Amino acid sequence: MDKICKYKKVKASALVLSLSLLLTACETEEEAAESHLKKGIELLEKGDYAAAQLELKTAKQGNSSAAETYYYLALSDEKVKNYLAMKDNLVKTLELNPEHRLARIKLGKVQLLMGNVEVAQEHANTLLISNPKDLDALALKASILLKQNDQVAAMELVNEILEQNPLHIDGLTLKSMFLLEQKKFSEAVVVIEQAINQDEKNAALHLFKINIHAKQNNIEAMIDDYLVLINLFPENDKIKITLAKVYTKSGKADEAELLLRDLVAKKHKQLEPKILLLDFLAATNSEKVDSQIQVFINQMAKNPVLMLGFSKWLLAKGDLTKAVTLLKKIVAMTPDSKTGVAANILLAKLEFDKKEYEITKKIVSDILNKNPDQLDAKLLHTRLLLVEQEYEKAQSYLDKIIWTHPKSDEALVLLAQVYLVQGDRQKAQLKFKAALEVNPANIQAFVPTYNRMMADNRLGYAREITIRGLRKNPRQAIILQKLVQINMLEEKWQEAGKVAVQLAKLPRQKNLAKFYLANIFQGQGEHQKAIALYKQLMGEFPEQLRVLKNMSISYAKLNKRSEMIDYLEKHIKNSENNIAATLVLSDLYTENKQYTNAIKLLKELIAEKPQVVVVKQNLAKIYIEINKADKAILIYKQGLEVLPGNIRLLLGLASAYERQNSFDKAVAVYEQLIVQSPGLQVAVNNLAVLLVEQFPTDNNLKRARQLVDNFISTEHPYYQDTYAWTLLHTGAVRDALDVFKKMIIKSPDIPVFRYHLGVAEYKDGNNTAALIQLDQAINLGKSGAFFAERKQAEKLKKAIIAKSGR
Numbered sequence: 001m002d003k004i005c006k007y008k009k010v011k012a013s014a015l016v017l018s019l020s021l022l023l024t025a026c027e028t029e030e031e032a033a034e035s036h037l038k039k040g041i042e043l044l045e046k047g048d049y050a051a052a053q054l055e056l057k058t059a060k061q062g063n064s065s066a067a068e069t070y071y072y073l074a075l076s077d078e079k080v081k082n083y084l085a086m087k088d089n090l091v092k093t094l095e096l097n098p099e100h101r102l103a104r105i106k107l108g109k110v111q112l113l114m115g116n117v118e119v120a121q122e123h124a125n126t127l128l129i130s131n132p133k134d135l136d137a138l139a140l141k142a143s144i145l146l147k148q149n150d151q152v153a154a155m156e157l158v159n160e161i162l163e164q165n166p167l168h169i170d171g172l173t174l175k176s177m178f179l180l181e182q183k184k185f186s187e188a189v190v191v192i193e194q195a196i197n198q199d200e201k202n203a204a205l206h207l208f209k210i211n212i213h214a215k216q217n218n219i220e221a222m223i224d225d226y227l228v229l230i231n232l233f234p235e236n237d238k239i240k241i242t243l244a245k246v247y248t249k250s251g252k253a254d255e256a257e258l259l260l261r262d263l264v265a266k267k268h269k270q271l272e273p274k275i276l277l278l279d280f281l282a283a284t285n286s287e288k289v290d291s292q293i294q295v296f297i298n299q300m301a302k303n304p305v306l307m308l309g310f311s312k313w314l315l316a317k318g319d320l321t322k323a324v325t326l327l328k329k330i331v332a333m334t335p336d337s338k339t340g341v342a343a344n345i346l347l348a349k350l351e352f353d354k355k356e357y358e359i360t361k362k363i364v365s366d367i368l369n370k371n372p373d374q375l376d377a378k379l380l381h382t383r384l385l386l387v388e389q390e391y392e393k394a395q396s397y398l399d400k401i402i403w404t405h406p407k408s409d410e411a412l413v414l415l416a417q418v419y420l421v422q423g424d425r426q427k428a429q430l431k432f433k434a435a436l437e438v439n440p441a442n443i444q445a446f447v448p449t450y451n452r453m454m455a456d457n458r459l460g461y462a463r464e465i466t467i468r469g470l471r472k473n474p475r476q477a478i479i480l481q482k483l484v485q486i487n488m489l490e491e492k493w494q495e496a497g498k499v500a501v502q503l504a505k506l507p508r509q510k511n512l513a514k515f516y517l518a519n520i521f522q523g524q525g526e527h528q529k530a531i532a533l534y535k536q537l538m539g540e541f542p543e544q545l546r547v548l549k550n551m552s553i554s555y556a557k558l559n560k561r562s563e564m565i566d567y568l569e570k571h572i573k574n575s576e577n578n579i580a581a582t583l584v585l586s587d588l589y590t591e592n593k594q595y596t597n598a599i600k601l602l603k604e605l606i607a608e609k610p611q612v613v614v615v616k617q618n619l620a621k622i623y624i625e626i627n628k629a630d631k632a633i634l635i636y637k638q639g640l641e642v643l644p645g646n647i648r649l650l651l652g653l654a655s656a657y658e659r660q661n662s663f664d665k666a667v668a669v670y671e672q673l674i675v676q677s678p679g680l681q682v683a684v685n686n687l688a689v690l691l692v693e694q695f696p697t698d699n700n701l702k703r704a705r706q707l708v709d710n711f712i713s714t715e716h717p718y719y720q721d722t723y724a725w726t727l728l729h730t731g732a733v734r735d736a737l738d739v740f741k742k743m744i745i746k747s748p749d750i751p752v753f754r755y756h757l758g759v760a761e762y763k764d765g766n767n768t769a770a771l772i773q774l775d776q777a778i779n780l781g782k783s784g785a786f787f788a789e790r791k792q793a794e795k796l797k798k799a800i801i802a803k804s805g806r
Contacts, residue, residue, distance in 0.1 A: 036056070036058045037056065037066070037069050037072065039055045040052045040053075040054075040055035040056035040076070041072055044056075044072060044076055044079070045201065046235055047203070047232070047233030047234075047235050047239075048235040048236070049076055049079045049080050052072075052076050053076045053080075056073045056076060067092075067096035067097035067100055068093075070089045070092040071093045071100065071103050071106075073085075073089045074086045074087075074089035074090045074103070074106060075106075077089060078106070079203070082474050083113060083114065084470055084474065085471055087107065087111070087114070090107040091107065094107065101136075104126065104127055105123075105136045105137065108120045108123035108124055108127075108140045109143070112140070112143055115492070115495045115498070117144060117147055120140065120143075120144055120147075121141075121144055123140070124137050124140045124141045124144060127140070128141070135164055135170075135171065136170060138157055138161050139157075139158075139161055139168070139170035139171055141157060142154045142155075142157040142158050142161070142171075142174055143170075145157065146174070146177075154174070158171055158175050158178070162175065167194065167195075167198050169195045169198050169202070172198075173192065173195055175191050176188045176189075176191040176192040176195070176212070180211075180212055180215065183215075185216045188212050189212050189213075192205060192208055192209045192212065193209070196209065200232065201232055201233075203232075206225060206228065209225055210222050213225060219246065219249075219250040222246055223250075226239060226243040226246060227243070237272075237273070240259055240263055241260075241263075243259060244256040244259045244260050244276075244280065247259065248283070248284060253284045256280060256284075257280065257281075257284070263276070263277075264277050268299070269306070271310060271313070275313050277292065278296075293314075296310065297326065301329075304330045304333055304337070304339045307326050307343075308326075308327075308330055308339050308342060308346075310326060311326040311327050311343070312346070314326065315346070315350075320350070327343040327344075327346055327347050328343075328347070330343035331344050341371065341374060341376075341377075342376075344366075344367060345363075345376045345377060345380065347363060348360050348363040348364055348367075348377075348380055349380065351363065352380065352383060357384060357387060360384060364377050364380050364381050364384070368381065373404070375401070375405055375408060375411075378397070379401070379410055379411060379414065382394050382397055382401070382414050383414070385397060386414070386417070386418070386421075391418055391421055394418050395415065398411055398415040398418065399415075407438050409435040409436075409439040409442045409445065410442075412431050412432075412434050412435035412438065413431070413432065413442060413444045413445050416428040416430075416431035416435065416445070419431060423710050423713065424713060425713040425714065425715060428448075429448075429449070432445040432448055432449045436468070440465065440471065440472045441470075441472035441473035441476050441479065443478055443479075446465065446469055446478070446479060446482075447478065450465060450466065450482055452715055453465070455716075456746060457746070459489065459490065462482075462486060463483075463486050466479055466482050466483045466486060467483075470483065474502075475506055477503065477506050480499055480503045480509075481516075483499045484496050484503065487499060488516070488523060491523060493520050493523055493524050496520050497517065497520050500516040500517050500520065503516070511537060511540050512541070514533055514536065514541075515533075515537055515541055515543075517533060518530045518533035518534050518537070518547075518550065519550065521533065522550060522553065525557075527554035527555075527558050528554075528558070530550070530551075530554045531551055531554050531555065534547050534550060534554070535551070538571070544580040544581075545583060547580075548568070548581060548584040549584055551564065551567075552564050552584055552588065561592075565585065565588055568581045568584060572585065578605070579605065582601055582602065582615070583614065583618055585601060586598040586601050586622070587618075589601065590622055595626055598622055599622060599623075602615055602618055602619040602622070603619065613643065613646055613649060614648075616635055616636070616638075616649065616652075617652055620632040620633075620635040620636055620652055620656065623635065624656060624659055629656050629659045630660070632652075632656045633657065633660070636649050636652050636653035637653065640653070645676060647676075647677060647680065650669055650672065650673050650676075651682065653669055654666045654669035654670055654673070654683075654686065658690075663690055663694040663695070666686075666690060667687060667690050667694075670683045670687035670690070671687065681711075681714075681716070681719060684707050684710075684711075685711075685718065685722045687707060688704040688722055688726055689722055689725070691707075692704050692725060696729060701729060701730050702730075704729070704730070705726055705727075705730050707726075708722055708723045717743060717747050717750070717753070720739060720743050721740075721743060721753055723739060724743070725756055727739065728756070728759065728760050728763065733764050736760050737757075737760045737761070737764060740753065740757040740760050743757075749780060749785065750785070751780040751781045751785050751786070751787035751790070751793075752777070752787060754773045754774070754777035755773070755787075755792070755793045758770045758771070758772075758773030758774040758777060758796070759796065761773060762796065762800060767800050767803075767804050771800055771801070774796060774797045775797070777789075777790075777793050778790060778793055778794060778797070781793075
């Protein structure tokens with residue numbers, strides 16, 4: 001009887017399960033999307049933003065036309081401060097539902113945050129046309145007035161809002177901001193608390209209150225505020241982590257450690273809390289780190305997935321020994337699982353980095369024998385082919401990989417690199433672009449594409465790919481750096497400052513961000529502030545030469561060059577690391593025509609540090625400037641005795657020979673450089689120019705043409721010029737003209753390019769066009785642009801005029 005009952009229970013359970021599956025199957029895509037949306041909103045309200053985003057993205061896939069889904073995705077983006085994605089989702093919300101009032105308010109706010117004041121104003125106007133008494137729209141308008149520094153009008157609007165509704169949250173927040181600016185801290189707290197009482201779960205209001213207490217340096221109040229937030233959002237680990245940092249900064253390391261250990265205990269299956277605790281211990285009590293690492297290793301001994309993640313962290317920290325041990329354990333535990341293969345791939349990559357190519361090949365072969373389609377192993381096999389210079393095999397292999405894995409950005413990048421080696425820059429650029437379409441944050445594709453855009457002066461496209469990269473990965477340091485640079489280049493100082501602040505929050509980026517902030521002050525003419533920051537960076541920032549050069553510019557702008565000289569002289573006297581300071585001081589001496597002081601300074605440093613090439617280069621340049629090329633040549637030769645074959649010294653020596661008109665000796669040095677470094681384009685370029693201009697025999701012209709053939713697809717404008725100049729001198733006049741005309745479009749203000757185009761037009765029989773180009777070249781030279789060939793251009797102009805009888 002018992003057996004029959006048990007059987008019936010099993011049958012009943014199966015029936016329930018079948019019915020459940022049937023009901024789920026009957027649910028429409030729209031209903032499923034609505035369910036995910038509802039769950040996402042609930043998670044968002046609980047503060048579990050990662051889980052909320054997952055539910056909301058699933059809802060979007062189920063129903064991509066639901067404006068509300070995009071709106072809540074934007075709210076989740078706001079919580080994690082991914083404002084670019086937030087903006088995109090709000091734009092999509094309004095595309096689907098232009099009447100979505102809250103989305104328009106939010107979009108106005110985020111546009112204002114990004115510095116797009118006019119766009120924010122348009123959203124406020126749209127709302128106010130619909131309803132002139134819309135208090136949220138009026139609050140947005142008040143925020144815009146604040147951004148425009150019209151504080152009086154902004155405050156009048158805030159008072160109007162609060163008269164209509166004394167408990168309006170944005171109105172109260174703006175009033176609290178005014179009070180904070182006036183340093184009326186207690187009143188600001190009272191007002192923001194009124195706003196919090198209206199929306200207790202609004203984390204932004206609590207954070208603003210914390211900001212007020214931070215301005216007061218009221219640490220205890222800040223701690224209490226964070227404890228309130230933790231109580232409101234117990235699932236939000238970031239708040240706990242921030243509180244731990246506050247504890248640490250206020251000397252309460254025990255409380256911080258307790259909080260982090262509690263987080264580790266509650267999230268024992270997660271890796272991030274463990275890493276946070278280890279980072280904390282490394283900063284506060286480094287003696288505990290090794291033992292704690294071992295504790296974690298022991299705890300995760302049966303969890304290969306966790307072990308793999310931990311080994312990656314160990315690798316990032318430079319602890320190769322422990323990482324390799326862990327990876328080998330994973331491979332031994334589960335060799336053929338996805339985790340085991342991933343661990344083996346990491347081991348292979350480590351061997352590859354150590355140039356242990358045979359060991360790498362063995363691991364890769366073992367993986368591919370069992371799993372021929374394993375993508376990472378195939379990519380590593382490609383890298384081995386590149387090491388062996390089997391470029392055609394690598395290209396063929398990559399073509400097959402991309403055929404089966406068209407979304408592999410790494411494969412596309414590797415193929416682009418093969419094309420670069422083969423000299424086909426155009427195909428390489430197309431593959432880099434394709435890789436960025438798959439993964440906009442792929443740095444190996446982003447950097448060459450960005451550099452190409454900047455070289456072509458296509459700032460708009462450079463900004464576009466930068467923004468796309470940050471949408472994909474808002475914490476990518478290199479892309480953030482590029483965005484700062486674009487903003488500074490376009491003199492968008494405020495935007496540049498905001499991005500620099502973001503950059504400062506990333507690991508190991510604080511000093512670079514401070515350097516950018518100093519640049520921004522400098523660009524805005526606030527040189528005292530710039531100098532103060534540059535002085536802070538001395539000893540902290542590795543690129544001291546850039547720091548000192550920029551500091552020197554600021555002192556010069558303030559007409560205080562003597563103060564800069566005093567600063568450098570003291571620094572050299574008191575610091576062992578004095579190379580950068582010596583170089584900048586010698587430049588200042590040279591600018592002041594104090595050549596004896598500059599030469600003496602550099603000679604002393606050469607005697608102290610004979611291996612430093614740049615010091616010898618600077619000394620030689622001074623000798624060149626004072627027309628003592630023979631002494632410059634001697635310096636280069638002495639340097640080459642200490643550092644034989646040094647490329648920079650050989651290039652300097654060849655250049656000095658050219659200044660002496662010893663062109664045959666310069667040719668010999670360039671020939672040596674090409675034998676030594678066949679891919680050294682500057683040597684190829686300079687040798688080709690000398691052969692064409694100084695030794696134009698038939699054999700030399702033929703050799704020059706062979707040398708510059710690889711420049712046909714170069715992005716470098718001067719190498720393009722040499723290529724066209726060589727074509728011109730070898731009789732390919734029309735081909736040369738085509739290249740010169742394209743160059744002038746990209747670089748219209750370089751005199752020598754216009755001069756060369758003028759010569760080409762003249763050789764093609766078009767005297768009128770030749771004179772136009774020669775006149776423009778000469779005028780550019782007169783206006784200050786460097787133009788060594790000016791006399792030649794004027795001579796040719798006179799000859800054309802005389803010949804044509806003009």
